[in-house]
Amino acid sequence: MLDRPHGHTAAVRRFNRFYTRAIGILGDTYLTPDFSLTAGRVLYELAHRDGATATALRQDLGIDAGYLSRILADFEKRGFLARTPSRSDRRASELALTEAGRAAFLGLDARSEAEIDGLIASLAPGDRDRLAGAMAEIETLLEPRPDAEPFTLRSHRPGDIGWVVERHGALYAQEYGWDERFEALVAEIAAGFIKTFDPARERCWIAERAGRRVGSVFLVRERDAVAKLRLLLVDPAARGLGLGQRLVAECIAFARQAGYGRLTLWTQRNLDAARHIYAKAGFRMVHSEPYQGIGRDLVSEIWDLDLRAESGSIGPCGSDGCSA
Incomplete structure (x- = not known):
């Protein structure tokens, strides 16, 4: 039998196993058969950024360059993505969602919201506050922002x-x-x-x-x-x-x-x-x-x-x- 990790490492890994199961991201697709979890996240970022570039997406999301390239190519094939020359770097292209791409994002976003609403529906209002607060604390501890108040x-x-x-x-x-x-x-x-x-x-x-x-x-x-x-x-x-x-x-x-x-x-x-x-x-x-x-x-x-x-x-x- 393999030795199991103990202490803080084991607690974080246990939480990861629980949370990935709870929000349903262990399958090949997330919320819809049309998108993988990573593709859905890329779609989200494109919907919330102006002048996004592939380089910025890869760096911010930590995605392998080849994998991101395949996702973007698939978006273009579906008519979700338009490329224009970058205003600051002629060697790069700025990425933006088309009307079809924005419609796809809105549908995915609505399903995501409904999924989370269903997950927390049984919680009392006070317990929902505790849950949100605990999640905010995790963010603060693992990725502290110097300008953010801890309360x-x-x-x-x-x-x-x-x-x-x-x-x-x-x-x-x-x-x-x-x-x-x-x-x-x-x-x-x-x-x-x-x-x-x-x-x-x-x-x-x-x-x-x-x-x-x-x-x-x-x-x-x-x-x-x-x-x-x-x-x-x-x-x-x-x-x-x-x-x-x-x-x-x-x-x-x-x-x-x-x-x-x-x-x-x-x-x-x-x-x-x-x-x-x-x-x-x-x-x-x-x-x-x-x-x-x-x-x-x-x-x-x-x-x-x-x-x-x-x-x-x-x-x-x-x-x-x-x-x-």
Whole structure:
């Protein structure tokens, strides 16, 4: 019996075997008897590129030159492909789909979409999000893009508010020793947001990474000209990624767009990482006083940002932070 690979290599190979079977690419053709998997991918690239060349396709897709040449020749024979002299290199030809070629692509694309829809149809919406997040994480790990953020932001939906309350309660108890009264306070704030939510002037952002919630922030109306930043949270699993800075930046941009003149927030003096983010964003501490009521003696602070002044800059931060 042959020795089998172990550890990470075995896990990747096991996933490859599962996935190729799940999406049905082990046969000679994929989705249609008219195209191999590689030919279908070439057709996709031609439909989404302007001025494509055989050299660029071969390099980007990692296809053997002879195999690609046979695919392109077959496309020409079917009337799918037109060649014109390259505008930048007279030795090369630019490739473009004809009307027949575009029609063939649209049919293949529709079948592909229907196939994937059927594959995930039985999954609950939350599980579909987890699946998409896990796939995005695989892409990020195996082919990292320096300009890509390792998280996504979205608006709230059912289930998120309960997570915000639970995560605040658990995290602050673990890291700062705050008792259940803080969780109750967060619950009151979150419930009030939902009860009176005005989408034109208020917003909740939920951050996700690999399909898992890792952060939140709320922008709520305080008065007609004043908004309040609330419930900034960055999970330990997502710290050091600039998420706290991004969440605060989203609040500031939305507050300006909604027509507020001032943005305020309430925090505690011991939340150093969050205070650093606020200072970088242009907030200034305007009031402080002793605070009790969540299991510790604290010093609460009010920070303000004048939205009519020049935009504050959010620069690099040593770590992300949490704040109520």
